[in-house]
Amino acid sequence: MAIAKAERLMNLALCLLGTGRPLSKRELRDSIEAYREVGSEDAFNRMFERDKDDLRELGLVIETVESIDGDTGYLARRDHNQLPPLTLDAEEAAALGLAARVWQQARLAGAASGALQKLRAAGMPLAQEELEAYSAIEPRVPAGEAAFEPLMIACRDRRPVTFDYRRSNAARPVSRQVEPWALECWRGHWYLAGWDRDRQAERVFRLSRITGRVKSRAGAFTAEVPDHVALRESVARWAGETPTGQARIRLRTGAGYPLRARATAVTEAPSGAGWDDLEIPYGHGLGAWLAEFGPDVIVLEPAELRADVIDRLRAVAKG
Numbered sequence: 001m002a003i004a005k006a007e008r009l010m011n012l013a014l015c016l017l018g019t020g021r022p023l024s025k026r027e028l029r030d031s032i033e034a035y036r037e038v039g040s041e042d043a044f045n046r047m048f049e050r051d052k053d054d055l056r057e058l059g060l061v062i063e064t065v066e067s068i069d070g071d072t073g074y075l076a077r078r079d080h081n082q083l084p085p086l087t088l089d090a091e092e093a094a095a096l097g098l099a100a101r102v103w104q105q106a107r108l109a110g111a112a113s114g115a116l117q118k119l120r121a122a123g124m125p126l127a128q129e130e131l132e133a134y135s136a137i138e139p140r141v142p143a144g145e146a147a148f149e150p151l152m153i154a155c156r157d158r159r160p161v162t163f164d165y166r167r168s169n170a171a172r173p174v175s176r177q178v179e180p181w182a183l184e185c186w187r188g189h190w191y192l193a194g195w196d197r198d199r200q201a202e203r204v205f206r207l208s209r210i211t212g213r214v215k216s217r218a219g220a221f222t223a224e225v226p227d228h229v230a231l232r233e234s235v236a237r238w239a240g241e242t243p244t245g246q247a248r249i250r251l252r253t254g255a256g257y258p259l260r261a262r263a264t265a266v267t268e269a270p271s272g273a274g275w276d277d278l279e280i281p282y283g284h285g286l287g288a289w290l291a292e293f294g295p296d297v298i299v300l301e302p303a304e305l306r307a308d309v310i311d312r313l314r315a316v317a318k319g
Contacts, residue, residue, distance in 0.1 A: 008034040012051050013060055017081065022065040022073025145207040148183070150214040151192055155180045158225070160197070160217040163210050173211045178203070179221045182229040193231040195223040204234050243281030248300040250275050255296040287312060 011032045015023065025048055029035040038044040052074070056062055061080040065073045088096070097116065147163065154161045161180055164173035179195040189206055196203040251259060253274050260266065262280050269275035277300070280286075287308035290297050294313070299306040 004034065008032065009051055009054060009058075013055055013076070016055075016060070016062060016074060016076035017078060019075050022063070022067070022075045024071055024073050028074070145190060145210070147192075147207045147210040147214045148190060150216065151180055151207070152183055154214070154216055155183055155192075158221060160219060160221065161214050162217060163214045164212045165205055166209050166211055168209070176203075176205070177217075178205070179223055179225075181225055182231055183207075184231040186232050186235050191231055191235050193229045193234065195221070197222065202234075204231060243283040245282045245302070246279050247282035247286065247302060247305050249278050249280065249290065250298040250300055251278050251293075252276075252296040256293050259290075259293070259297070291316070 011034070012028065015028060015031055023031075025045070028048070029038075029044055035044055035048070038047060052062060055076075059081075060076055062074055062076050063080075065075065067073065151161065153159075159180075160177065162175060162177050165176045166173035177197040178192070179197065180192055181194045183190060183192055185191075189208060192205045192207060194203065194205075195201075246264070249259070250269055250271075253276055259278060259280060260276075263278040264281070265279040267277050269277045275298075282302070282305060287305055290299060290305075290309050291312040297309075299309050
């Protein structure tokens, strides 16, 4: 059955790619033996629609064209179904391969795997031996919340949603009507930014506090979606982590990339090779974050931040 379907899809793709004009369903049925063998017209229509959707899922761009007589035809233009020349080197291709391994969810994993297969078929230099140099890198973005996938789809399709949400200081969840804008992972937790219709204001929601199902609603957005959603900055501000000063830390060379990305200044440590001195924005919550880097970080100043990190590390050592 799998071989028969693959052959049928191949024949349909060849017909759509090989024609110079749109072909009607009747013409396609007459041209493809597997369609001629289908008994009823309804069964053929259902099979054709499934096959068309499968080809589009595989990446084939199929146009639907309506003639002046009202007849519907289909074709796949070759110039719309060709990738431009790829110029990725081995390191760039390996970076794409690592990015595709980030997602754990079945739907996202399938999409990432399919994209890599298409790039390999187009000549992307990504063989297994080229990945071995990066085998120690295993990127992960966990998204175990049940609300993640429906909200991701709602953000993509610009569809309003409703869900029950329990604030950290509330005893019971409350129903919220939201126009979702963007999802972002921050400090190991996923957050949704969007327009709260009931409060008529922008709001940020932590996905782990959504209870029950996320329900999609029909209709268009009522508020304009901003060009840039500063979700991470909003979460940091509401968590009281807005920087109020600068901290100086000593970081082991080759470690702590997130800290380096946030640094406002980086210099080689006077103590010698193997360490760098960084200046980073300092605010509430920085001590807990620095403690995660363990022996790779030494806090130089301010003194209260150094004491906070030392206390946290001692508590971990005591178990």
